[in-house]
Amino acid sequence: xxxxxxxIRCLSAFKxxxxxxxxxxxxxxxxxxxxxxxxxxxxxxxxxxxRVFLFLMLICPGVHAAAADSPFPDIPFxxxxxxxxxxxxxxxxxxxxxxxxFTITENTDLLNLHARQKNPQFLYKQKRDSSPWMxxxxxxxxxxxxxxxxxxxxxxxxxxxxxxxxxxxxMLSMKLNSFANLLGLNPFxxxxxxxxxxxxxxxxxxxxxxxxxxxxxxxxxNECQPRSLLL
Numbered sequence: 001x002x003x004x005x006x007x008i009r010c011l012s013a014f015k016x017x018x019x020x021x022x023x024x025x026x027x028x029x030x031x032x033x034x035x036x037x038x039x040x041x042x043x044x045x046x047x048x049x050x051r052v053f054l055f056l057m058l059i060c061p062g063v064h065a066a067a068a069d070s071p072f073p074d075i076p077f078x079x080x081x082x083x084x085x086x087x088x089x090x091x092x093x094x095x096x097x098x099x100x101x102f103t104i105t106e107n108t109d110l111l112n113l114h115a116r117q118k119n120p121q122f123l124y125k126q127k128r129d130s131s132p133w134m135x136x137x138x139x140x141x142x143x144x145x146x147x148x149x150x151x152x153x154x155x156x157x158x159x160x161x162x163x164x165x166x167x168x169x170x171m172l173s174m175k176l177n178s179f180a181n182l183l184g185l186n187p188f189x190x191x192x193x194x195x196x197x198x199x200x201x202x203x204x205x206x207x208x209x210x211x212x213x214x215x216x217x218x219x220x221x222n223e224c225q226p227r228s229l230l231l
Contacts, residue, residue, distance in 0.1 A: 068199060069199055069200050069201065069202035069204075070108075070198065070199045070200065070201050070202065071201075071202060071204075071205060072105065072201055072202060072203060072204070072205045072206055073105070073183040073184055073185070073201070074205070075182065075183065075184070079182070080182070083178075083179070083182050084097055087155075087175055087178065087179070088152060088153055088154070088155070088175075089151070089152040089153070089154060089155060089156065091152050092152040092153070093149070093152065096145075096149050096152060096153070099145075100141075100153075100176070100179060101179075101183075103137070103141065103176075104176065104179055104180050104183060104185060105183070105185070105201040106201070107137060108185065108198040108199065108200055108201060109198075110133050110134075110136075110137060111180055111185050111186070111187075111198055112187055112197055112198050113131070113133045114131045114133040114134045114177070114180075115186055115187050115188050115198075116187075117131035117132070117133065118130075118131055118177075118188070119188045119192045119194070130170065130173045130174060130177060134173045134176055134177055135169060135170070135173045137173070137176060138169045138170075138172040138173040138176060139169050141172065141176075142163070142164045142168065142169060142172070143164070147163055150163045150164075150168075151163060153172060153175065154168075154171065158171065185198055185201075186198075
């Protein structure tokens with residue numbers, strides 16, 4: 001590096017031809033771009049050896065590694081089944097259960113906000129089981145689910161008169177909170193201490209297994225004449 005600097009200084013000692021000299025000579029044509037390049041190198045070396053370069057590095061946006069996805073909840077099925085039977089109606093359908101399941105796993109950012117409000121870090125704040133974030137999710141489910149399916153989200157003895165009212169919304173919010181805890185999607189521990197922020201849930205472990213096969217199950221043209229099966 002030191003030899004490069006000395007070489008550049010030696011070359012920069014040369015000056016471009018004066019105004020009275022002939023500018024059409026080959027030496028002038030070669031020297032002017034070379035002289036400009038040497039000036040550029042001097043400026044670059046000065047930046048690298050000064051605090052200006054450090055300042056530029058500080059103001060440049062950094063590159064952050066993307067957070068790794070969390071694996072899909074892998075709880076035993078009998079525990080999952082027992083929760084569904086004890087929390088929802090016995091008439092609830094598989095599609096409705098799956099809708100609730102994926103609604104929770106696809107809203108980890110909301111769960112982080114919900115858990116933060118549930119677990120206040122200051123003494124003057126009161127701990128509670130629900131939050132406006134979970135209430136908002138409950139309200140969205142109410143608006144996007146028909147009355148028949150919405151009714152199956154409650155046990156027979158707890159069905160509210162107004163399925164889209166405030167009482168129904170609060171009850172459903174509590175059920176969603178319990179569902180998230182069952183799946184282990186809670187960034188706080190039982191003692192209210194923060195453990196880690198929830199990352200997006202990966203669906204890799206539940207990807208379907210696909211097999212390539214023909215789409216037709218019989219001959220689709222007149223030239224195809226399969227033999228009849230002899231019984």
